Amino acid sequence: MILPMRNTITCFLTSCLAAWAGLAQAQKDYTQYVNPFVGTGAHGHTYPGASMPSGMMQLSPDTRNDDSWDGCSGYHYSDSVIYGFSHTHLSGTGCPDYGDVLLMPVTRKTGVKDYAYKSSFSHMQESASPGYYEVFLKQPQVQARMTVTERCGMHEYTYPAKAMQGLVLDLKHRDKVLDSKLEMVDAYTLRGYRFSKAWATNQKVFFEIRFSKPVVEQQLFLDDKERKANMLRGNNVKAFFRFASDSAPLKVIVSISGVDERGAAGNLHGEMNDWNFEKFRKAANQKWNKELSKIEAEGGTLEQMRNFYTALYHVYLTPNLYNDVDGRYRGRDDQTHELTGKGNYYTVFSLWDTYRGLHPLLNVLEPERSSDYINTFLLQYRQGKRLPVWELSANETNCMIGNHAIPVIYDAFVKGVGGFDPNQALDAMVSAAMGNEFGLPSYRKNGVVLADEEHESVSKTLEYAFDDWCIAMMAQKLGRKDVYNTFIKRAQSYKNVFDPVTGFMRARWNGGWFTPFDPSEVNNHFTEANSWQYSFYVPQDIDGWIKLMGGKPKALARLDELFSTSSQTSGREQADITGLIGQYAHGNEPSHHMTYLYTYLNQPWKTQYYVHKIMDSMYSSLPEGLIGNEDCGQMSAWYVWSALGMYPVCPGSTQFAIGTPLFPKVTVHLPNKKDWVVTANNRTTDNYYIQGALLNKQPYNKAYIDYKAIANGGYLTFNMGAKANQDWASQEVNGPSTGIFDQLIIPNPVIRTAGRSFKKEMTVTIDCMVPNVTIYYTLDGSEPGMNGIRYSAPFSIDKSCTVKTIAVKNGVSSFPVSASLNRMPNDDWKVDLRSQYNRQYTAGGPDGLIDGIRGNTNWRIGFWQGFQGQDFEAVIDLQRTREVGSITTGFLQDQRAWILMPVSVDFYAAGDDMQFKKIGTQRTSVADKDETVQIKDLVQPVGDNVFARYIKVVAHNYGQLPAWHQGAGGQAFIFVDEIEVK
Secondary structure (H helix, E strand, C coil), X not given: CHHHHHHHHHHHHHHHHHHHHHHHHHHCCHHHHCCCCCCCCCCCCCCCCEECCCCCCEEEEECCCCCCHHHCCCCCCCCCEECEEECCCCCCCCCCCCCCCEEEEECCCCCCHHHCCCEEEEEEEEEEECCEEEEEECXXXXXXEEEECXXXXXXXXXXXXXXXXXXXXXXXXXXXXXXXXXXXEECCEEEEEEEEECCCCCEEEEEEEEECCCEXXXXXXXXXXXXXXXXXXXXXXXEEEEECCCCCCEEEEEEEECCCHHHHHHHHHHHCCCCCHHHHHHHHHHHHXXXXXXXXXXXXXXXXXXXXXXXXXXXXXXXXXXXXXXXXXXCCCCCEEXXXXXXXXXXXXXXXHHCCCHHHHHXXXXXXXXXXXXXXXXXXXXXXXXXXXXXXXXXXXXXXXXXXXXXXXXXXXXXCCCCCCHHHHHHHHHHHHCCCCCCHHHHHHHCCCCCCCCCCHHHHHHHHHHHHHHHHHHHHHCCCHHHHHHHHHHCCHHHHXXXXXXXXECCEECCEECCCCCCCEECCCCCCCCHHHHCCCCHHHHHHHHHHHCCHHHHHHHXXXXXXXXXXCEECCCCCCCCEECCEEXXXXXXXXXXXHHHHCCCHHHHHHHHHHHHHHCEXXXXXXXXXXCHHHHHHHHHHHHHHCEECCCECECEEEECCCXXXXXXXXXXXXXXXXXXXXXXXXXXXXXXXXXECCEECCCCEEEHHHHHCCEEEEXXXXXXXXXXXXXXXXXXXXXXXXXXXXXXXCEEECCCCEECCCEEEEXXXXXXXXXXXXXXXXXXXXXXXXXXXXXXXXXXXXXXXXXEEECCEECCCEEEEEEECCCCCCEEEECCCCCCCCECCCHHHHCCCCCCCCCHHHCCCEEEECCCEEEEEEEEEEXXXXXXXXXXXXXXXXXXXXXXXXXXXXXXXXXXXXXXXXXXXXXXCCCCCCEEEEEEEECCCCCEEEEEEEEEECCCECCCCCCCXXXXXXXXXXXXXXX
């Protein structure tokens, strides 16, 4: 009789212990590890204020009132003044926007003009946690606290005893206001809207504001002048409100909507319908803890826990909810629509950044939300005729490159995320790839984006090729063979920018390679990067890239060189290129996969070394704790993935490359109620090298893990040590791989010449990286076909012509490649260039000033000579004395790019003695503040019977950029092309 009783007691105790363990787990607060100030210093561009996971409301202080680069989020940790608290903010972007509907408490009538109400503050009296922000404002001596729901925010202001309790509302704050409205509905309620232009050119925010106390005095201002009215509209609307000076704090609820004022009112009533600040603060904390607890990290140091959960917090900040509680939202057609069925509509899609790591992570953690994102994409496609590129508040900003909604859709599809129509999605993907934006016509016509037709051509070619692979693979899985055949060929376009001589990706220009070439140079052929940082970007065909490099030993040598070469870059200053190890730049997204390439090259211990180094040295829990822009969660998603011990090198592949786990134990609670557990035995600060592994208790010797293993739940166990184990997962068959094996293309041939223009005669050489091809060419620009001239050896030309060529092998032809070669109209003239042009803007050298080829308004493609911080001076030797009627010189202005018209241009003439006499001075009519990109020819008439051998042109530089310019203090450029003498 004892045994059953013992069993009963045992079962009872077991149940109690299990319940206690579950309760303890439920009560574990992961928000304690989150520091919202991480990334608010240096160039992280984050904000510290209150927001919910993917919430519409971001209630945060603004310490910047301009469009400075480090003020993109409205807050920077180096500042000491708060202008107020606004309700929309961007997390880690490289462009400024948002900062809508600014409120600021005051204790005296300071006025509303020029931020007279601003206040200093101290970080010692400031704190934040997920969903909560607090600060003490020194000037009014007011304690300010804030918390949020998804669409609403609550302010609580505690004023000094007996002090006036005032509040300023500023609708002009930050970006350019297109229209705004403020209406005093009653003593407790305001409503209105704010339409503005910045990064999003037509952002619309509607609001409702509710006070906990009645307004006892009000002043409404239009253009900083008080107006006796209860409603104002205009571009500069502000207000002051005074409340009873009792002992109770003033509470303010603000709700926002992208639809209309009714939507804002509905959001307030639906989410924040009482004044219980602590209730909403607690609910926000619980919501955040629920999201953060989906990954349980154990055994790390306090710093590691802070870094990890702050990173996971940043991952969840965007994209942002954009539909109201009633299901209505503003579409890409600027019209109001209503959702049908379950799910939400979102905005803020920083896809060039987030397709790499953030969206693959959310496909694991949040498949339902991922489904909503894709349905949002498809609604935007139907309503705006395009998938989003960088969408912001129903506006397409057309920022960054590629069509990276495509890999987001395909990665979700291949990971089993449902809830959307895959065939409709594929149609939208194909439509995006067949668009006419950002060099796509050049890409389709030439198999490569040509540098003489489109800037950032190398990056665009590489990223379009990856997008095309995603289309091809999704089409293959849906049985759409025609789409597959087209796009699997396009997915190989990366081969057309690979130079086998240097082993780097290079710009194709006039049939050949753009020269001069320096892989460390940051220039207009790459997006926020250089050739080092893009030459390893072929995620869809790493096997093919290895073959182009000449095999794994050579690919390994180049990857080693990436991390060991000098970190010095040349060319344009690019603030995004930070976190350098050699030329690897962790502070910007194109580098994020590179450390994991060692697993594809069978040296996973090097991946472990560099991943550990980056996690250990480039992330911290300080405000400066991010090495580059947070970029809407991608910088943090890299850390979360890497802490889990893996990374999605190729979104759309089911293979995750293994790195080095950060924690002794991590449990990922999957949406299917299963757990994925990663254990790292003996993991310490020094023990980051994998010695061996078990998958579900079975020996595991692969340098990757498949998604199915994760989705099914299970256990991955690593044994860690202080020395690299070069045997583990280092065999050829143990590495991850991606490859394209059918419909192989013939890479485009290369026309090698001394330049685009020539004097007297030029030698032309044509070659192709593929052996045993037959090359055909024509000299009149006609299609060569197989009836063209068969190339056998270099040849010479002495007249202007267009060389057009193809390479053919086994019946497969490359794209046609053409070079326009121009014999100079005055090929005996000589140019003495007495100023030093910028290396990136040479127009082909000094003779580019007289070659007869004019630059256009897209100055980035290389037809202009650029001179920064100096005057331009050139002398043209006409070789003999001639009668001169006029001198014309062309200049370009793109004020926002620091290129301004010269202040004046002096023209001189001289005979054989070179004793120059001024003929005249010309000035442009183009204003320095004119933002139109434009070309202006300055013509200097000479008069009758003027003879000269030498012509001199001196253009005087604008000089230092003034205070009103976004580059204030920098030196202006002069851009010049073509000096014509008649």
